[in-house]
Amino acid sequence: MSPADHSPTADPTSHPGPTTVPGDWSAPTPDRPVDATVVLPGSKSLTNRYLVLAALAGDRSRLRAPLRSRDTLLMADALRALGVRIEDVAPDGDVAGAVPDWLVTPPAQLRGDVTIDCGLAGTVMRFLPAVAALAQGTVRLDGDPQARVRPMGPVVDSLRALGVDLEDSGGYLPVTVRGRGAVRGGAVTLDASASSQFISALLLAGARYDEGVTVHHDGRPVPSQPHILMTVETLRDAGALVDDSEPDTWRVEPSEINALDVSIEPDLSNAGPFVAAALVTGGTVHVPGWPQYTTQAGDLMREILDTMGADVRLDRHGLTVTGSGELFGIDIDLRDAAELTPTVAALAALASTPTSIRGVAHIRGHETDRLAALTAELGALGSAVTETEDGLRIAPATLHGGRFRTYHDHRMATAGAILGLRVPGVAVEDVETTSKTLPDFPGLWARMLSDGATTAGSSGATPAGPAAAVESAR
Structure with a gap:
């Protein structure tokens, strides 16, 4: 293209x-x-990160006061398509007018043979390919016309280097991931100077990869560094072992992801x-x-x-x-x-x-x-x-x-x-x-x-x- x-x-x-x-x-x-x-x-960035981690966890999670907007509903629907159960439940105390919590129950195996609508949500289009690689079957991701001009190249190239079979459109949507139920993982170097989401995408799913993931950035300074710190802290909330002590390098050890019970800021x-x-x-x-x-x-x-x-x-x-x-x-x-x-x-x-x-x-x-x-x-x-x-x-x-x-x-x-x-x-x-x-x-x-x-x-x-x-x- x-x-x-x-x-x-x-x-x-x-x-x-x-x-x-x-x-x-x-x-x-x-x-x-x-x-x-x-x-x-609630925060869109936190809601979508916690949704991804809850979908990959070993047991049911509860997200309290999540944001319900187009971006977060797209993420929830995408995870439902992969076999994740996401239910509305009344918050503690059943306060009149309060936003329902989400109960998120992960499946034993994420399923494929589905198409995911990313809308114009950067977190969906960039986070989900790394998750879809853990599914069994083909997952196609596409979105709004404007989404097709947002760069995806560093994510898809990194996933290929980690052993994922996928097709993209010259570094843009649509992207097709042929999931095999597992990802080898390992170390990868990418240029994330266009978006911190490229790094967050790999880290969020990396704990479930066989070898975990080590992400090294090589390029101009990464923008929006607080969002990477947010990703690291949400992973730690879920019990993942993350080493971010070396500049421009992040390591997530292979491990189970714990169930969450969190309130969204x-x-x-x-x-x-x-x-x-x-x-x-x-x-x-x-x-x-x-x-x-x-x-x-x-x-x-x-x-x-x-x-x-x-x-x-x-x-x-x-x-x-x-x-x-x-x-x-x-x-x-x-x-x-x-x-x-x-x-x-x-x-x-x-x-x-x-x-x-x-x-x-x-x-x-x-x-x-x-x-x-x-x-x-x-x-x-x-x-x-x-x-x-x-x-x-x-x-x-x-x-x-x-x-x-x-x-x-x-x-x-x-x-x-x-x-x-x-x-x-x-x-x-x-x-x-x-x-x-x-x-x-x-x-x-x-x-x-x-x-x-x-x-x-x-x-x-x-x-x-x-x-x-x-x-x-x-």
């Missing part, structure tokens, strides 16, 4: 103008500072736009349950907001962010938390001083080319934004309303919502793409800006209750 076959499905450099179309979401512009408590659902990257609202509007947002210690990259929002002008307080009750009405630019390397780039870029476009975002060249291969998309969409609203080799430079400018395209990217949509807090007339295209990681974002956003104590709607995937809630903090 030629490189042209993997060109982006949307061209962020060609903007059609500010005209809105039916179905666009009018981003609310509040007439007063926000004052709210925002309760957010709130998703701190999804929290980013909500706590940013406090800074933009000069108000206050409280997020209960923000962990004192976490491997989530989204925790960097505390430092970012503090530097940009907010008062940030973390205590045993959670995180409270209060804006002063002033918003300053920032000079920051986001290599380890690149998923925050759209949120930071939106804040930067509203700041009174310049911003430089560095270290995020790899997000050109995320759900869309995020650097090109942010340059095009911020620029279309009047921002003085310049794309650099590995990031963005954003200078103060007067913004105006208009259409903000999202390119099927959930974080582009939430960036548009942040801009709308201060810029009237921002219309966000395809806001429902936020359901990839956060059910009912528009409702949750609106309720944050309202006075009444209300509850966000469910993901639509389960009738069992809401995925998030907002209440007035007045």
Whole structure:
């Protein structure tokens, strides 16, 4: 397949103008500072890692308060296709409106002869081939058109080196894995400079390989290092022996994976736009349950907001962010938390001083080319934004309303919502793409800006209750 076959499905450099179309979401512009408590659902990254480990464990696991979004439901459905039983159960105490837990029962043998829909979920498309190699039979993985432009090469090449029989499409989806029920495993060297998920994929399944797995990275620095630490810690939670003492090398010993009983932390990257609202509007947002210690990259929002002008307080009750009405630019390397780039870029476009975002060249291969998309969409609203080799430079400018395209990217949509807090007339295209990681974002956003104590709607995937809630903090 030629490189042209993997060109982006949307061209962020060609903007059609500010005209809105039916179905666009009018981003609310509040007439007063926000004052709210925002309760957010669980981490997508943790939910999908724990689902994979529970599927490979020796006994039944319980995942408490898991995220139910498109990405995690795709992962659950993919594992069900491989023979894993995943059931909804009421949480302890049967709290009204609480998200059901998941009971995950692994089969004696993962089955093949199935097709898996990866959607646009990087964790599904990159984690599952390493799991499918342990199945008995053929497993075909494919996804949305946009997923077919996201790189897979380091994962599939590494699996071949470890003894897995598979076919790919020039380093992209679709991928077909011919599972034999076991994988030899061993040592492999790869270049993970495009995504830390390449390393996590091999580590998560590696304990079940006959020789375990040793992964060595050779290339430019690995982005999003906290996500690898998250993978290592979830493996240790499940009893796996992991040695990460040597730089750029990770070793997982062959072993059984223990059953899990874990509570999923709130998703701190999804929290980013909500706590940013406090800074933009000069108000206050409280997020209960923000962990004192976490491997989530989204925790960097505390430092970012503090530097940009907010008062940030973390205590045993959670995180409270209060804006002063002033918003300053920032000079920051986001290599380890690149998923925050759209949120930071939106804040930067509203700041009174310049911003430089560095270290995020790899997000050109995320759900869309995020650097090109942010340059095009911020620029279309009047921002003085310049794309650099590995990031963005954003200078103060007067913004105006208009259409903000999202390119099927959930974080582009939430960036548009942040801009709308201060810029009237921002219309966000395809806001429902936020359901990839956060059910009912528009409702949750609106309720944050309202006075009444209300509850966000469910993901639509389960009738069992809401995925998030907002209440007035007045």
